Structures are given as C-alpha cells and as structure tokens.
Amino acid sequence: AQSVTQPDIHITVSEGASLELRCNYSYGATPYLFWYVQSPGQGLQLLLKYFSGDTLVQGIKGFEAEFKRSQSSFNLRKPSVHWSDAAEYFCAVGADRGSTLGRLYFGRGTQLTVWP
Amino acid sequence: DTEVTQTPKHLVMGMTNKKSLKCEQHMGHRAMYWYKQKAKKPPELMFVYSYEKLSINESVPSRFSPECPNSSLLNLHLHALQPEDSALYLCASSPGFWTAGPEAFFGQGTRLTVV
Numbered sequence: 422a423q424s425v426t427q428p429d430i431h432i433t434v435s436e437g438a439s440l441e442l443r444c445n446y447s448y449g450a451t452p453y454l455f456w457y458v459q460s461p462g463q464g465l466q467l468l469l470k471y472f473s474g475d476t477l478v479q480g481i482k483g484f485e486a487e488f489k490r491s492q493s494s495f496n497l498r499k500p501s502v503h504w505s506d507a508a509e510y511f512c513a514v515g516a517d518r519g520s521t522l523g524r525l526y527f528g529r530g531t532q533l534t535v536w537p
Numbered sequence: 538d539t540e541v542t543q544t545p546k547h548l549v550m551g552m553t554n555k556k557s558l559k560c561e562q563h564m565g566h567r568a569m570y571w572y573k574q575k576a577k578k579p580p581e582l583m584f585v586y587s588y589e590k591l592s593i594n595e596s597v598p599s600r601f602s603p604e605c606p607n608s609s610l611l612n613l614h615l616h617a618l619q620p621e622d623s624a625l626y627l628c629a630s631s632p633g634f635w636t637a638g639p640e641a642f643f644g645q646g647t648r649l650t651v652v
Contacts, residue, residue: 453639464541464627464643465580511579515639523568523587523631523639527579 423448425514427528434502435536442497442531444512453515454495455525456486460508468510471495482506507535541644543628549650552618558647560611560628569611570641571603572627580627586611587633618651625649 426445434440446452453472457465469480476488486497495512512528541562550556560569568587572580585593586605600622602614611628625648629641 455640457643462625462646462648464543464645465629467640467642470640523570523585523592524582525580525639525641530577530579 423452423514423516423524423526425512425526425528427510427512427531429531430529431532431534433534433536436504437501440497440499440502440506440533442510442512442533444495444497444528445493446495446512446514447493448514448516454486454488455513455515456480456484456495456497457511457513458482458508459511459530465511468497502533502535504535504537507533509533541628541630541642543626543644543647545647546645547648547650549652550615550618551652552620554618555614555616557615558613558626558628558649560613560630560644561609562630562642563609564630564642565608565632566630566642567608567633568631568639569605570629570631571611571613572629572643574625574627574646584613615649618649620651623649623651 424447455470456468459465468484469478471478471488479485484499488495509530511530513525516524544559570585571583574580582595583597584603589605600617604612625646627646628644631641
C-alpha cells in the first residue's frame with residue numbers, strides 16, 4: 422500500500438541557515454512525488470514534483486528535492502531559509518493506476534519555524 | 538488563468554441548514570477533487586471526479602453530496618452536518634491522469650464552521 426512518512430513533526434531553523442525536510446515513501450512502482458507548502462488558513466501550493474528523469478528537481482522559492490530510489494526518499498532542501506518560509510510542508514506520493522488513480526497520499530506534515 | 542477558485546472563503550452553518558461550496562477552474566483540467574483538512578492534519582481525500590464522472594468516493598457520509606456540472610465547475614452540497622464536520626475544505630484540479638499524473642493544484646479553501 423502507498424504511504425508517506427515525514428519523521429519530523431516540527432523543525433526550527435535560523436534565518437539564513439540551510440534546511441532539509443525528510444520524506445520517505447512506500448509505493449510499488451515508480452512514484453509521482455510532490456512537495457506542497459501551506460501557510461495558516463490557506464490552500465496548498467505546489468513547490469516541486471518528480472515524475473521521472475533527473476533525480477534532482479528544482480522548484481519554486483529556491484527549493485530543490487532529490488529522489489533516491491534506493492532509500493525510498495524524496496527530501497526537500499533549501500540552502501538559505503527566509504523568514505517567509507515558515508509554514509507547514511507536506512510530502513505526497515501520487516497513484517497513477519488502478520482503482521487509486523488520481524489519489525495523493527500525504528505525509529503528516531512538517532511545521533517549519535524560522536528564527537530571525 | 539492558473540487558479541482554482543473556491544467560494545465562499547468562510548461559511549458558518551447550523552446543523553439543519555443546506556449550503557453549497559463552489560469550486561471553479563479554467564485551466565482545462567479534467568480531474569477535480571474535494572479534500573477535507575482538520576487543524577494540524579494533512580488533507581483527507583473525499584471525492585475525485587475524472588472527466589465529469591465520479592471516480593473515487595472515500596466512503597464519505599451522504600450528508601456531503603458532490604456534483605460536477607461541467608469540466609470547470611465542482612460543487613459540494615452540504616446538508617444536516619455535524620459540528621465535527623467543521624474543517625477547511627479544499628478543492629483541487631489536475632490536468633488529467635494520463636498527461637501529468639495526479640499533480641494537483643489547490644484552491645485557497647473554504648473554512649466551514651458547523652454550529
């Protein structure tokens with residue numbers, strides 16, 4: 422069965438520091454992988470996605486993520502965090518076949534706090 | 538236009554009321570979704586429409602009734618809700634599963650409070 426694990430519920434970093442948010446997935450085939458960001462009371466904004474090809478993907482707002490099949494991971498990184506990056510981050514894996522076609526399976530989210 | 542627009546942004550309703558949430562997209566997407574999100578939790582899938590046909594119903598109670606009148610519009614009709622149904626309701630759309638997988642674009646949500 423498909424599942425997503427985000428082991429860190431809450432991460433605090435200082436502004437200007439680097440960031441890595443962890444995501445591990447379970448899926449039987451090559452997955453569609455996504456990172457979304459959500460500010461309080463808002464909808465989800467797509468940061469980046471991986472379908473196939475280059476395993477290092479670039480997204481918006483200076484974020485990148487690396488797909489590692491051997492580790493079933495899709496970690497999100499940013500070299501220098503800004504105060505405006507404080508938000509909830511969700512990793513998701515998408516189903517592309519069968520009765521689950523179109524489903525997104527979300528991790529529980531990681532809350533990012535940025536210290537000035 | 539790259540937006541998914543949801544109305545209203547906020548809704549307070551009594552347990553005997555009937556109300557509807559509306560979602561619109563003009564990106565030519567052929568799949569549309571309803572999600573429910575409680576505080577500090579990830580979104581939970583409720584319904585998926587593909588080419589205007591209901592393809593997934595995640596065993597949602599019948600007091601929630603989805604409708605897809607055309608490829609750009611998705612409604613969620615609400616009736617006899619319970620206080621525990623209070624949540625952020627998110628609509629999303631995706632281009633089509635065979636072109637871009639399940640990549641979803643989300644609206645800003647409707648904050649629903651049932652009193």
